[in-house]
Amino acid sequence: xxxxxxxxxxxxxxxxxxxxxxxxxxRPSTRYWPEVWKRLFRNKLAVLCLTIIGVIILCxxxxxxxxxxxxxxxxxxxxxxxxxxxxxxxxxxxxxxLWTRVWIGARASLLIGFLGALTPxxxxxxIGAVAGWYGGRIDMIIMRVCDIMLCxxxxxxxxxxxxVMGGSISSLVVAxxxxxxxxxxxxxxxxxxxxxxxxxxxxxxTQGASAARIIFRHILPNILGNIAVGLSGAVPGxxxxxxxxxxxGLGVTPPNISLGQLSTDxxxxxxxxxxxxxxxxxxxxxxxxxxxxxxxxxxxxxALDPRLRDEEYNAKRxxxxxxxxxxxxxxxxxxxx
Amino acid sequence: MEHxxxxxxxxxxxxSFMTANGEVKAVRGIxxxxxxxETLAIVGESGCGKSVTVQTIMxxxxxxxxxxxxxxxxxxxxxxxxxxxxxxxxxxxxQKYRGKEFSMIFQDAMTSLNxxxxxxxxxxxxxxxHTTLNYKEAKNLAVELLGKVxxxxxxxxxxxxxxxxxxxxxxxxxxxxALSCNPTVLFADEPTTALDVTIQSQILDLMNKLKKDREMxxxxxxxxxxxxxxxxxxxxxxxxxxxxxxxxxxxxxxxxKHPYTWGLLGSVPELKKKENSRLLSIPGTPPDLFAPPKGxxxxxxCPHCMKACMQYEPERYQISDGHYAKCxxxxxxxxxxxxxxVGRDLSVFKTKRKEI
Amino acid sequence: xxxxxxKRLVISLATVWAIATICFFLIRLLPGNxxxxxxxxxxxxADKMMExxxxxxxxxxxxxxxxxxxxxxxxxxxxxxxxxxxxxxxxLYFPVTAQLAIQAMLFGIPTGTLLGILSAYKxxxxxxxxxxxxxxxxxxxxxxxxxxxxxxxxxxKLGWFPASGWETQKYTILPTICLSLGMxxxxxxxxxxxxxxxxQQDYLKTAKAKGLSEARIIFFHQIRNxxxxxxTNLGLEIAGLLxxxxxxxxxxxxxxxxxYFVNSINELDYTxxxxxxxxxxxxxxxxxxxxxxxxVLIDPRVKLD
Numbered sequence: 001x002x003x004x005x006x007x008x009x010x011x012x013x014x015x016x017x018x019x020x021x022x023x024x025x026x027r028p029s030t031r032y033w034p035e036v037w038k039r040l041f042r043n044k045l046a047v048l049c050l051t052i053i054g055v056i057i058l059c060x061x062x063x064x065x066x067x068x069x070x071x072x073x074x075x076x077x078x079x080x081x082x083x084x085x086x087x088x089x090x091x092x093x094x095x096x097x098l099w100t101r102v103w104i105g106a107r108a109s110l111l112i113g114f115l116g117a118l119t120p121x122x123x124x125x126x127i128g129a130v131a132g133w134y135g136g137r138i139d140m141i142i143m144r145v146c147d148i149m150l151c152x153x154x155x156x157x158x159x160x161x162x163x164v165m166g167g168s169i170s171s172l173v174v175a176x177x178x179x180x181x182x183x184x185x186x187x188x189x190x191x192x193x194x195x196x197x198x199x200x201x202x203x204x205x206t207q208g209a210s211a212a213r214i215i216f217r218h219i220l221p222n223i224l225g226n227i228a229v230g231l232s233g234a235v236p237g238x239x240x241x242x243x244x245x246x247x248x249g250l251g252v253t254p255p256n257i258s259l260g261q262l263s264t265d266x267x268x269x270x271x272x273x274x275x276x277x278x279x280x281x282x283x284x285x286x287x288x289x290x291x292x293x294x295x296x297x298x299x300x301x302x303a304l305d306p307r308l309r310d311e312e313y314n315a316k317r318x319x320x321x322x323x324x325x326x327x328x329x330x331x332x333x334x335x336x337x
Numbered sequence: 338m339e340h341x342x343x344x345x346x347x348x349x350x351x352x353s354f355m356t357a358n359g360e361v362k363a364v365r366g367i368x369x370x371x372x373x374x375e376t377l378a379i380v381g382e383s384g385c386g387k388s389v390t391v392q393t394i395m396x397x398x399x400x401x402x403x404x405x406x407x408x409x410x411x412x413x414x415x416x417x418x419x420x421x422x423x424x425x426x427x428x429x430x431x432q433k434y435r436g437k438e439f440s441m442i443f444q445d446a447m448t449s450l451n452x453x454x455x456x457x458x459x460x461x462x463x464x465x466x467h468t469t470l471n472y473k474e475a476k477n478l479a480v481e482l483l484g485k486v487x488x489x490x491x492x493x494x495x496x497x498x499x500x501x502x503x504x505x506x507x508x509x510x511x512x513x514x515a516l517s518c519n520p521t522v523l524f525a526d527e528p529t530t531a532l533d534v535t536i537q538s539q540i541l542d543l544m545n546k547l548k549k550d551r552e553m554x555x556x557x558x559x560x561x562x563x564x565x566x567x568x569x570x571x572x573x574x575x576x577x578x579x580x581x582x583x584x585x586x587x588x589x590x591x592x593x594k595h596p597y598t599w600g601l602l603g604s605v606p607e608l609k610k611k612e613n614s615r616l617l618s619i620p621g622t623p624p625d626l627f628a629p630p631k632g633x634x635x636x637x638x639c640p641h642c643m644k645a646c647m648q649y650e651p652e653r654y655q656i657s658d659g660h661y662a663k664c665x666x667x668x669x670x671x672x673x674x675x676x677x678x679v680g681r682d683l684s685v686f687k688t689k690r691k692e693i
Numbered sequence: 694x695x696x697x698x699x700k701r702l703v704i705s706l707a708t709v710w711a712i713a714t715i716c717f718f719l720i721r722l723l724p725g726n727x728x729x730x731x732x733x734x735x736x737x738x739a740d741k742m743m744e745x746x747x748x749x750x751x752x753x754x755x756x757x758x759x760x761x762x763x764x765x766x767x768x769x770x771x772x773x774x775x776x777x778x779x780x781x782x783x784x785l786y787f788p789v790t791a792q793l794a795i796q797a798m799l800f801g802i803p804t805g806t807l808l809g810i811l812s813a814y815k816x817x818x819x820x821x822x823x824x825x826x827x828x829x830x831x832x833x834x835x836x837x838x839x840x841x842x843x844x845x846x847x848x849x850k851l852g853w854f855p856a857s858g859w860e861t862q863k864y865t866i867l868p869t870i871c872l873s874l875g876m877x878x879x880x881x882x883x884x885x886x887x888x889x890x891x892x893q894q895d896y897l898k899t900a901k902a903k904g905l906s907e908a909r910i911i912f913f914h915q916i917r918n919x920x921x922x923x924x925t926n927l928g929l930e931i932a933g934l935l936x937x938x939x940x941x942x943x944x945x946x947x948x949x950x951x952x953y954f955v956n957s958i959n960e961l962d963y964t965x966x967x968x969x970x971x972x973x974x975x976x977x978x979x980x981x982x983x984x985x986x987x988x989v990l991i992d993p994r995v996k997l998d
Binding site: 395397428429432433434435436437439440441443445448449450451452453454459462463466467498500511514518 | 894896903906907914918992
């Protein structure tokens with residue numbers, strides 16, 4: 001037909017099924033989670049955030065032990081010192097070492113962050129599972145309660161509960177649980193309804209699996225991604241909420257301390273040059289902490305659903321491609337229409 | 338195929354998508370043409386590049402990530418004195434052609450109409466853009482069109498929102514929308530896939546009737562061979578971004594030359610068939626378009642695979658005027674006479690075709 | 694439509710009732726004599742006060758009385774400051790908070806929406822990157838820290854605005870900006886996401902296939918469809934503004950309800966704080982109710998059931 005055919009040596013011996021290179025045919029089937037991890041760890045920001053979170057957790061655990069000071073040790077002789085080699089973050093008006101206090105406070109904030117994200121999630125999931133699985137009256141009542149409770153911003157519940165229970169880590173977590181379960185209950189109910197009549201659920205049912213087993217072994221793994229994203233957003237939210245509560249006077253009560261409380265205490269001094277560190281360091285640590293959690297959550301979402309990222313990547317890459325194409329178009333021999 | 342009637346002539350078109358994971362070569366060098374009053378059906382599995390091809394002709398793909406790497410799309414319309422290469426137009430120039438010269442019916446009428454806008458308004462929008470009519474005249478025209486596509490009480494339909502209508506009704510609206518500016522070429526991207534069978538049949542009849550009335554060229558994308566038999570004058574079979582066989586409906590259906598076409602035809606159940614006959618399926622999956630194989634893209638799944646198939650891409654062999662296939666089996670040197678595995682009785686498709 | 698409104702109204706009233714009831718019983722849960730808490734030195738007087746306020750009556754009687762007064766929009770009284778009623782406080786301080794919130798909305802919503810549209814339109818551009826920075830800042834830095842920093846920068850260092858107080862219109866600028874920051878970033882992010890989401894919808898392809906110009910596609914199809922869901926957020930945003938005002942008003946010494954509320958918590962004036970909570974719940978519920986009705990009116994897709 002064309003001259004290329006004759007120049008090639010065509011070999012028309014049949015090729016059997018086994019001689020074909022299978023690799024070439026089908027892309028190695030990609031499994032979901034390894035693929036997600038790969039995408040996540042390829043993202044430099046995610047790795048950075050994960051490192052920051054790791055360092056902060058590590059510091060919160062070991063720094064108070066390494067420090068020669070106790071977080072509530074009053075020493076009036078060394079009051080209001082600026083940061084130095086003795087006191088990395090300086091000292092407060094009663095001579096307490098801010099470095100130690102910040103890490104003790106970080107312990108509380110991290111605890112509040114994790115518990116404050118997990119507890120409402122667990123409660124909400126159980127309630128949502130019950131509502132979705134049993135349906136009918138129970139479902140209706142639970143969903144009405146949800147509707148009603150969702151009308152009010154969570155901060156109002158927080159304020160009410162903290163006013164009665166007093167400020168402590170446990171009461172903060174309780175308050176977050178009460179004010180935050182509705183969202184995950186609603187979401188999980190929807191998922192249960194969605195999966196309830198799917199074939200694999202019916203299959204499990206016919207084999208005599210209990211409701212709880214079906215929900216937690218079969219349905220939950222299907223939405224693990226969404227849960228991970230939701231939780232990684234809820235942790236910084238809870239830390240943030242604690243800081244806000246501390247500011248309006250409902251944080252953990254002394255002598256206990258949290259990062260929110262520390263930065264709230266420090267804010268009185270933010271205009272004084274000599275005590276600025278009291279404001280700066282706690283605020284800095286809490287901001288970096290929330291930032292790291294928040295950005296990690298974002299990266300996780302991107303890793304789970306790479307569609308949007310792809311587009312952003314393309315926009316950058318396109319400029320380069322366009323340049324190349326333009327150059328190629330200018331080459332002689334190619335008709336430019 | 339008379340050449341002065343040729344509306345669209347596509348030569349060696351290649352389209353790629355630049356994604357984060359690399360370049361997806363969605364369309365890899367295809368040639369075909371479309372004449373006036375002709376229906377060309379493009380058939381193939383999902384992901385073989387059918388939709389990308391027609392969306393490239395209308396330049397609907399987001400560019401980037403889509404890039405036209407090569408080839409030309411020549412559109413000629415002597416009546417309107419148009420002779421242009423689509424690939425060289427920019428977005429603004431393209432707007433004059435979209436809707437007016439080319440229009441498109443999409444697969445999913447559920448999502449293809451703007452949910453917050455009344456359907457009449459959406460039709461008027463196109464009319465106002467391409468004609469000099471004022472809103473009132475445009476409205477009258479839209480109502481007339483809605484009536485023509487078989488929607489009862491078109492005035493009332495005009496003011497309805499898409500979500501209040503059924504799938505079939507919406508697809509009729511889409512057709513009215515597509516016809517609103519008297520296009521020369523109509524692209525139909527699986528227009529009936531989302532509908533149930535009875536509605537499907539009504540829509541196809543409607544399209545055939547409108548085609549007759551208006552002498553449009555239609556490019557019809559589908560993976561339903563029954564629909565092809567009913568609609569098409571010519572058929573192009575696509576596989577992994579290439580047209581592997583093309584010809585008239587009869588040629589492709591009765592004398593298929595490519596093993597993939599055999600497989601495709603063999604995978605359709607027949608009504609009149611011996612009891613013990615089996616439905617053929619093609620084992621395996623289409624190749625990865627990130628890195629298409631260097632030989633024939635179907636080689637890995639082909640029951641007649643030869644060494645040459647693994648090494649070189651097959652030529653485009655002409656079997657008769659207008660009937661082409663890309664397969665090494667057709668090479669003279671090959672010398673093999675491979676008979677299609679099943680002699681197909683394809684009358685089942687033919688009988689479906691109604692004369693309107 | 695009437696049925697829908699009635700249903701929303703019932704839910705709204707139930708919400709207010711639930712919050713009020715919770716508040717009522719929470720106050721009774723508080724240990725000890727509230728007057729001793731408020732003024733520990735005056736024990737004999739405290740008993741008289743208990744009698745005076747009817748706090749020695751059975752709980753159900755108190756509950757009926759409380760609900761009755763709530764029906765007459767009476768939110769209670771202060772325990773720390775004899776003779777001061779919650780209604781007086783609201784009448785005195787709420788207008789300031791309302792002004793601040795409305796200003797923040799008028800500034801924040803258009804700004805945020807516009808920025809969101811622009812950053813979706815030019816993804817990866819300067820505006821997109823700076824709005825992303827703003828979002829990160831408002832989500833990572835506690836509001837009081839951010840407000841304090843802005844105060845330090847814009848009024849103390851640069852002297853553009855007065856640092857605190859509430860006198861002329863000029864005093865309102867900085868608190869308004871600070872209060873609207875969260876709103877701007879929220880709106881911007883929401884709008885950006887919605888724009889991108891709508892951008893992938895099939896009907897935009899239809900619009901493009903009709904030959905419409907890019908501007909028309911963006912304005913009449915993309916933005917319109919992206920804006921509608923943003924309306925549902927309004928109710929929550931009003932709530933967010935009220936909550937934000939707690940912090941902002943305290944920092945900038947704005948004599949608003951938020952500042953008074955924080956003070957009453959610090960003074961352990963529980964009845965006052967609870968009364969204000971109930972009032973704020975009413976405001977938020979009312980806002981939600983209006984937004985729900987509004988949404989049905991503007992979005993043709995919402996089915997009324």
